Amino acid sequence: MDSKEYILQTAVTLFSRQGFEGVSMRDLAKSVDMSTAAVYHHFSNKQALYLEAMNFAFAKQARAFDAVWQADLSAHEKLRRFVSCLAQVLTTDVDFRRFMQRELLDADDERMQLLAKEVFQEQFSHLMTVIEQLSETQQVHFSALCVIALVCDIIQMQALSRHLPGWQAEHEQVDFIAEQVLDLLMNGIKGDGNK
């Protein structure tokens, strides 16, 4: 049963880099050093393989956030940890991030619902609770969305940001991103959290 997991692992990498249409079953078979028929022995077709690969990629990250929402922490500290953890995950596991962003582009409503339930919902609910404690805004859902959007897109745009004026190498370090995002969230653009 090792082969199946190995195929899934490899499929995650390939799909996240080249997308569903960009990866052929022959490509994948060659990558895992098997025949295409062997791949079909484990998965009924390409679509099913893709969905399993997606679940596989997402399941790995489910417990990354366990240390974030501990009850004895202040709301501010929880938020800090969440931002930091999210930045860490998205930077470290490039395949996960790309897979997710590809799904945001390609998924139909059914798959989007799956993505919401399996990947986001739990963390999102926690995040909303924390924001409720920190802020008097009525737009808790929207604010939580902003937190996630900010971290995700800053990391996605890194490859672009390199070619824009004023770029510095430190902008790509996880800790720097987490710190700056938290500062923005707490103080707005004025940013008085700097040394």
Added chain:
Amino acid sequence: MDSKEYILQTAVTLFSRQGFEGVSMRDLAKSVDMSTAAVYHHFSNKQALYLEAMNFAFAKQARAFDAVWQADLSAHEKLRRFVSCLAQVLTTDVDFRRFMQRELLDADDERMQLLAKEVFQEQFSHLMTVIEQLSETQQVHFSALCVIALVCDIIQMQALSRHLPGWQAEHEQVDFIAEQVLDLLMNGIKGDGNK
């Protein structure tokens, strides 16, 4: 010479929805009601067509920001207009947004450089100037990136946000997004700009 533009227009729509590999030359030819050979009469190959379509999609948006950076406006008002304009463009021209986000995933370094120069650089420089006036932060580049990232990803995540707790229909209205984002940028998450 009308046909060529019609093909490009159609290609933008198809590529932005299905990606490079997801659109065949036969699909495209059928969409514009021509033979595939006719498409090859106007474009030397699929790659060239894709690049031209990309430029076509991006060129359309170049002058959307003209009214934003007028010299007699306050820095705050410029920022407000920029956020509003960006939200407007990304919401209205779905093809443009999807094309851009697909490029962020798929482009190599050369195409990324093109994207930076052709689409972002001018607005980004203006935005950095405005942020310099509004804030004492040393991280002007990073703050500018945050502004863009925030707007882009909130709009991208709308399809997902619909399936997360606390969602309301008004969260998808352009004016609401622009207003909330600006409030977050000015005041942080606490958000005292609400009625």
Added chain:
DNA sequence: CTCATCTTACCTAACGTTCGTTTGGTAGGG
């Protein structure tokens, strides 16, 4: 003005390749 020529914008039909998938098999451990 006319006729031949050239150019543009398209067509049908096919090329070789690659695609997702299936068939029919083998080798080995329980």
Added chain:
DNA sequence: CCCTACCAAACGAACGTTAGGTAAGATGAG
């Protein structure tokens, strides 16, 4: 003896691309 895990070879369909042709308009010489 059967079940699991694989294989080589092939299926038809779809792919990017090209060859070779047509019909209509522009051009230019007589």
